[in-house]
Amino acid sequence: MTARKHSRQVRGRTGGTPAGRTPAQHRRARYAGALAAVALGLTLSACGAMPRSGPVHKVIEPTEQSEQTAMAFNPQAPQVGASAQEIVEGFLAAGVGAQDDYSVARKYLTPQLATTWKPDTRVLIHSGEPTTVPRLNEGEFRTSLEISGELGSNGVLTSQPSGSTRVLDFVLTSVDGQWRISKAPDGVIVPRADFEQIFDPITLYFYSAKDPNYLVPDPRWFAKRSTASTAAVRALLSGPAGYLGTAVTSALPQTASLSRSSVPVSGGTAAVALSLANFDPADVDEAHRMDQQLRATLRSVPNVEDVDLTINDAPVETSGSSSSEAVRSVTVPNRQIGVSDNRLAFYQGGQSEDIPNVTLPDGASIARPAMGTEATIFGFVNNADSVVYTVASGREPERRWSGTQLTRPSFDRMDYVWGSDRSGTVHAVRASDEGEGSTVSAQWLENQHVASLRISREGSRALVVTTTGSSSRATVWLAGVVRDDSGRPTELVKGNAVAADVDVDTAQWISADEFVTTALDQDGNAQPRRYSVAGRYDELPSLTGVTSIAGGNGPAAVYGASDGKLYMLTGSSWALQSEAVTDTAFAG
Template sequence: MPRSGPVHKVIEPTGQSQPSAMPFNPQAPRPGASAQEVVEGFLAAGVGAQDDYSVARQYLTPQLATTWKPDARVLIHSGEPTTVPRLNEGEFRTSVEVSSELDADGVRTAQPSGSTRVLDFALTSVDGQWRISKAPDGVMVPEADFPQIFSPSNLYFYSARDSKHLIPDPRWFAKRSTASTAAVRALMNGPSSYLGHAVESAIPQSAALSRSSVPVSGGTAAVDLSLASFDPADVAGARRMEQQLRATLRSVPSVEDVNLTVNDAPVETSGREGGDALQPVTVPNRQIGVSDNQLAFFQGGQTEQIRDISLPEGAVVTKPGMGAEVDVFGFVDTADSAVYTVAPGAQPQRRWAGTRPTRPSFDPQGWVWGADATGTVHTVRAASNGNGETVKADWLRDRHVASLRISREGSRALVVTTTGDSSKAVIWIAGVVRDDSGKPIGLEKGNAVAADVAVDTAQWIGAEEFVTTALNQDSNAQPRRYTVAGEHDDLPSLTGVTSIAGGNGPAAVYGASDGRLYMLTGSSWALQSENVTDTSFAG
């Protein structure tokens, strides 16, 4: 064993059956390269994540190579970076346009068109070769190459207070053999800020990994936690930890199962039964729509007006919604720009008014939500009387909220904000903050899943997917299916879409156009009804 010399960092092997194959092999520094060529080569080497970015480190001085943190940030750039010399010799500045940014925890945030970042570098001579002595942490990756180098994985956290559901928290990790370790470490660091108080973890903050990695062998990830306060008799607590880890690691390639040990000892997790927190929350197949200015049910090609429903005198009924039990309904009355709720045999309740109010959204805890063009978020208990209350969401102030939908487990809000230009919409996901009684009191500052998109509405089709489209366009609209990680697929276009509805999965997507209702069927839209339009599933 050496008794002198520098300390070297050694990455413990993970034991994965299939080593990660990175598709990019960047060039090492060329002997005699100019200072500017070294900077440009270093930036280009950001696509080489293998061996802890060993090629990129070759462009750095020995001192900086040991302290530079490539995982601190990833800039996904849409244009070519421009590097220019500064006034002092050996100093350079790089400017680049970015489409999204990845933070140190793997959270990807979409950036508006025209967003730029500026990076400054300083170089010095090392053995006659230019090397970078000062550089910002992080790497840059071309937008087209990003999916080849990084892949999304869902961390899972329990819904706050009730722990009934596991909520996906999408992260992006480099396609390396250390992805399982990165996922567990990120899970132990807690949820993304935009989920914040909406979720909680079964893994105590005092927990730590007993060894430096999470090895994977034969498809099973071995997670060994160090936890001083752990009680081996707490079977329910151990089961919750194991369930959270298993759900998270199964979204990592090559992982099929998890073996959890705490303080080097196996844990008992089979002694008690419990519900499956990953079980998807579904909605009824029945939709609510508008037929002859009346609220109506639609299912399987059949339309039926809802009986014993009273509407305000002179109301113009639009944007209907309903609760999961299909016994309370909501709509926007465009005659007075107000949101109403109504139940059979009861008088309609005027809840709030605003400029272009959104379609009411019903959460499973019994609250109705909505927003408007001023960025004000409203909520009211569906079973109560009287006006709604505002929900704290300062980050939406003065933004035009075109759509707000609460997720089916009630922990997240899917929000679309637009500007005067319909092609400049932003899609956000934000955690729902509630008090101890379950009453909504705020929305965490949202994370931008997509920016500068032609979207007026977004509708959940599951816990991890949603559909979007532009509304009321004379030309073809481009509906899309998104994941919560920001990936998307284009759906068949539809001319003049006036609404879109999402049921249980991509096989239950409906669009309205020109007074007709269509269902997405393969690569086309199939006509379903000419008697009902503006439909919505429960939620």
């Protein structure tokens, strides 16, 4: 996707393909012309078509002004004498008008359906033009469309692979001599080029189930309406996204509900009024946890700076709480581990040194090294026997598991080392124990090639890259990590696709809510990307023949290896750092 640097084109009627118009502009002009959409007069800092593969693409950070003046889409109401097919097409086009609870779209429905239709059930993000055709019975129509993503009623966005389609059926009847829709599926459709103009990502936060000192992001997408703060709190009260499962928990009990119909925002303060039976106002620790969770969530809502929480019509008292402030993003040391002349080596700031007193297997061919958060235990793939080993200073190497095309080991903060391979089997073993440990239940990964598996720094999520069969296209998943009472991993919850049908072999965390990806071992230029967990991404500068990528603390600490050399991402280019060490990784 190219950077959105032009002003949005005025929507109007059009017959052919005007000279100089891009395919995306032509498609949207035809779409609007057929439905006589009202011209849009706002100039944005960013617009443009999304790529064919992958999720929503972030290109330019919004300015404060652009956030305050988000584009208002004004779809055309039904015209007198419109044909039944024009009514269906007009209704579909009105899905971009989220204002006033989709009041324009409801005008295409019969009075009865207009009161029961649920637009927020789902949003289908489509590419190309929907195709609507009549069915055998008069007044019945079917619309087919190709989609690149689907937004659920809970605000979770799931990327869809190229070629994914949906079919929508409609029944129309005459109301006062005009065609109106009497039967339609819940939800709306939105062109992928318009999605980010209509919806905003808002990050909900839940506590790590095994360590309440950590907050875990749960990104959702909501329409840009004044009700965004209400939607965020209602979603928070409903619990975490399904793909997180029991990996996270909430300080807000399921019995809690909003006392009022909305969460108003005035002067930057969101007023949250909850009803909660059996709430003890003297329990300041629990009150602090609820308040902290709400604050972390609502501060990701535009124009919200503070939160005023009341429970059962009384202000919540949090002073005197012994609960510490929860951490939202775990950092890693600046030191990396890499390979230097087939030995494990530390690297930092242009300097490298062999890790002392480490014994490697005889005849080992070292690749894809990793290390624990304390930099005292290390892991690597031995290409000579296709086995993952761990090793510590002064100890013999410990054989962990074998497989084909083994992933780089990943250490979590609970002392477990993880990995997978082409079979889709997920392994985890306590790094301080001996033996191979056990496998982690992840049936949804069966028959898929796991190209990369990285555990998030707080330990509650896995970032997984998979391919299916002989396909070179990949899917990037986020999945919750379920553990038993001792902290041992027992399950990877079925993941949610953050990106689908992308050219990716590895994904590496750079924070709690961002990661970088790239394709590996290509003859030509690889196209690394920086993703948010909400599905947005930026293109990073290309790197020829990249063999590995490493992510530290944020986008200023991204390293790539190519042709036996180590480079660091510096602005719009890659700067050579070392010819002595390669294949590096940060702790984790």
